[in-house]
Amino acid sequence: xxxxxxxxxxxxxxxxWNDGLLDVMLGMMLLVLGVSWWxxxxxxxxxxxxxxxxxxxxxxxxxxxPRMGFVEFSEGRELKARTFRFGLAGFFAATMLLGIxxxxxxxxxxxxxxxxxxxxxxxxxxxxxxxxFSAFTQCRRFAVYALLMLLAGIEVVxxxxxxxxxxxxxxxxxxxxxxxxxxxxxxxxxAARDAxx
Amino acid sequence: MSDPAASPDIDRLLHEPARLLALxxxxxxxxxxFTWLLNQTGMTxxxxxxxxxxxxxxxxxxxxxxxxxxxxxxxxxxxxxxxxALKQYKKDMQSILDSLPG
Numbered sequence: 001x002x003x004x005x006x007x008x009x010x011x012x013x014x015x016x017w018n019d020g021l022l023d024v025m026l027g028m029m030l031l032v033l034g035v036s037w038w039x040x041x042x043x044x045x046x047x048x049x050x051x052x053x054x055x056x057x058x059x060x061x062x063x064x065x066p067r068m069g070f071v072e073f074s075e076g077r078e079l080k081a082r083t084f085r086f087g088l089a090g091f092f093a094a095t096m097l098l099g100i101x102x103x104x105x106x107x108x109x110x111x112x113x114x115x116x117x118x119x120x121x122x123x124x125x126x127x128x129x130x131x132x133f134s135a136f137t138q139c140r141r142f143a144v145y146a147l148l149m150l151l152a153g154i155e156v157v158x159x160x161x162x163x164x165x166x167x168x169x170x171x172x173x174x175x176x177x178x179x180x181x182x183x184x185x186x187x188x189x190x191a192a193r194d195a196x197x
Numbered sequence: 198m199s200d201p202a203a204s205p206d207i208d209r210l211l212h213e214p215a216r217l218l219a220l221x222x223x224x225x226x227x228x229x230x231f232t233w234l235l236n237q238t239g240m241t242x243x244x245x246x247x248x249x250x251x252x253x254x255x256x257x258x259x260x261x262x263x264x265x266x267x268x269x270x271x272x273x274x275x276x277x278x279x280x281x282a283l284k285q286y287k288k289d290m291q292s293i294l295d296s297l298p299g
Binding site: 008061 | 225226233236237266
């Protein structure tokens with residue numbers, strides 16, 4: 001009985017993420033990161049993900065909530081979500097510090113020449129949170145995205161490409177997938193003009 | 198098999214499949230609105246509306262009406278007595294199922 005209830009709760013939580021909006025944002029984020037890397041516009045790559053993160057909640061409220069409905073999960077689930085968000089923020093902060101460290105050591109005696117695999121590293125760093133998110137929400141497609149980013153990173157290393165090629169390629173695929181999911185969601189869930197019963 | 202007369206009384210209000218489905222969905226979360234319940238249960242608007250009205254009348258769920266983005270929104274939350282009733286229903290059903298042979 002407890003298992004069935006837990007399964008239902010997980011299913012309800014999973015359905016919360018099945019609208020495709022987050023996929024679209026992830027794809028766009030990867031594309032913009034790729035473009036900023038390619039065109040050497042670091043500010044764009046730093047600002048756009050922050051804009052995306054802050055835009056997700058208001059966009060969801062305007063686009064998704066009238067169609068999917070409003071839900072506030074149990075305190076236990078909300079606590080897990082908060083812990084996950086903090087963990088993710090910590091991960092990105094640590095990644096940024098690592099980036100600054102690598103950048104400052106670049107060209108010094110300690111790191112005269114970057115290792116060959118370093119070109120695939122940014123995609124690996126982006127794949128980790130996607131995989132963690134998949135585990136947290138039980139949405140398998142985010143694990144597929146993580147795998148896609150990982151493969152793109154490996155390909156970048158093997159084919160000796162610049163990291164932005166992998167970012168642009170995986171970003172385009174994720175954006176396309178997200179757009180299809182979002183379009184399907186919008187078609188299948190009409191916004192109720194009057195949400196009152 | 199145990200004596201049927203000794204069987205616990207089943208709460209008829211909760212024992213209706215559609216109502217129970219909506220109630221279980223509501224028990225999984227802290228609060229949810231009508232549209233969320235509609236999507237999760239797959240019921241028609243009319244059916245869900247009737248079932249939720251009955252649950253609200255019985256004090257099993259609390260109803261809160263508000264406006265969000267200029268849209269009226271009806272929020273439902275299981276009351277303390279609703280949680281108790283659901284727990285009791287689970288217990289009663291469990292005891293009946295346990296008394297089944299095999």
